């Protein structure tokens with residue numbers, strides 16, 4: 001089923017159209033993308049160009065109108081909602097611009113959430129949570145609520161939550177978009193380390209050239225198509 | 233499959249616990265919904281406890297081993313009449329229990345007298361029952377709370393505890409004047425909270441001349457050798473050509489007398505509580521819709537992490553149910569404290585006289601009310617829950 005030597009992600013001829021009443025918005029039109037295992041890919045492009053849309057297709061949060069999305073040899077565009085939910089839980093870690101932590105839960109509870117979808121015992125879950133929080137450097141803030149943490153710290157919790165199930169693929173939608181330069185740099189360093197030391201394949205949407213410089217490759221999305229170099 | 237199911241349960245539990253933990257942030261709306269449901273429960277329990285208490289007073293003391301013989305064609309003792317000879321035949325029928333004093337049969341008559349109520353001072357009807365001295369053994373559940381039994385042949389009465397509570401001047405040692413006669417109150421009796429407690433008893437032989445009844449009676453109460461002796465006893469009397477009588481078990485007789493009023497009260501209670509439940513339902517709906525709306529992004533986040541739609545539906549329903557049960561339990565406790573044992577009296581339309589009874593908040597009644605609360609909670613939660621499950625994940629994640 002999985003093809004360890006093939007590309008991790010293969011997007012072929014994908015089209016995504018949003019309909020708002022009679023109006024049709026062609027966000028992605030015939031888009032192709034191949035991502036190898038272990039890449040740290042930055043996805044740039046103007047606002048409204050469809051970066052989040054593309055990320056959602058890859059994360060199984062949405063389906064294309066046409067074309068195929070293959071991850072680890074699996075056609076995820078053909079999965080049912082229920083299958084997609086289970087697939088997401090196992091294979092992708094999501095990092096959001098606004099962290100999307102649950103405010104009424106402590107950091108460790110937030111990080112534990114994806115593990116509730118596994119068969120791990122309570123003890124094993126605790127160990128995984130502790131490991132993930134240690135990786136992001138927050139071992140000492142486990143009992144804090146999101147409201148008691150700075151933006152950068154909240155994003156670390158978000159990353160811990162994304163990696164706690166040990167997914168191959170991390171999808172980050174503007175992970176530093178809400179952070180100051182210093183916190184942003186720390187988050188980028190963390191992602192880079194995850195990529196280099198743990199072999200995570202990372203797709204990161206960003207507007208910030210400073211951020212994309214940390215990636216191993218950058219692609220640009222404009223007018224529904226991808227290009228390797230910034231449009232002149 | 234088994235792990236899948238377990239997984240589903242643990243997902244639901246996790247989301248539900250999370251939701252419940254966010255209730256303090258929404259306590260205003262949550263409180264309003266719970267209070268609405270508590271109100272429904274209070275009204276439902278309050279009104280139905282009246283019916284329950286009345287029904288209980290009318291039936292609790294009715295023994296299946298006690299039979300009541302009336303003139304055929306009469307619905308109640310009020311319209312019945314039996315001669316002395318007929319009462320003798322009835323006492324001699326097969327199946328009647330006996331003791332040293334002879335057959336356990338009490339020929340009785342029944343008049344209505346007026347006495348002032350304690351609460352209002354206005355007159356109301358009280359049954360004054362003339363009984364045979366065996367009546368105490370026939371009923372089997374009559375116990376003296378104070379004083380002694382009336383002495384045969386004298387103008388003395390014993391008063392039921394309910395009547396003593398509801399009417400003025402019925403303490404032991406007092407005298408009541410009825411018609412041309414004075415009657416000394418010599419005792420107070422209990423009868424397991426039954427309808428007899430609303431009556432005043434005296435010697436039938438004294439009551440007959442006082443009310444110019446000659447030697448006639450209205451009913452014969454007999455204690456049967458056993459409850460299942462009833463069919464033979466009944467058959468013997470109804471086939472006897474010298475008699476034209478109707479035989480009923482005491483328990484059935486009182487149950488029948490209470491059905492109309494009980495059903496009436498129940499209908500009113502259910503109707504009023506039903507209307508309030510409709511209001512409470514909209515309260516619950518509103519609360520849960522706003523709860524879901526406030527949590528749209530959180531729900532989308534959970535779904536993005538891989539939580540299923542089922543657990544989301546389940547968690548919203550459970551939250552609604554939890555709010556409803558909290559409201560329901562509070563209402564039930566309140567109703568129990570306020571109504572259980574509340575003493576009152578009402579008119580029994582079969583005898584046109586007062587029946588003293590206590591509101592009864594029984595366990596089945598509480599269970600029924602909690603059931604209503606749960607139903608309101610589930611009904612109020614289902615649409616918001618389905619709405620929550622249909623939130624489009626990608627779009628809802630964009631909300632900040």
Ligand SMILES: Nc1ncnc2c1ncn2[C@@H]1O[C@H](COP(=O)(O)OP(=O)(O)OP(=O)(O)O)[C@@H](O)[C@H]1O
Nearest residue numbers: 018019020027046047048049050051052053054627
């Ligand atoms: N659910 C939706 N319904 C209708 N239109 C949508 C929907 N989601 C996105 N769009 C539209 O599709 C286009 C692409 O949106 P998308 O969020 O992918 O852009 P983006 O590149 O991530 O932009 P940004 O940099 O501002 O985050 C936009 O014009 C947006 O308005």
Ligand SMILES: [Mg+2]
Nearest residue numbers: 051052053173
């Ligand atoms: Mg975007």
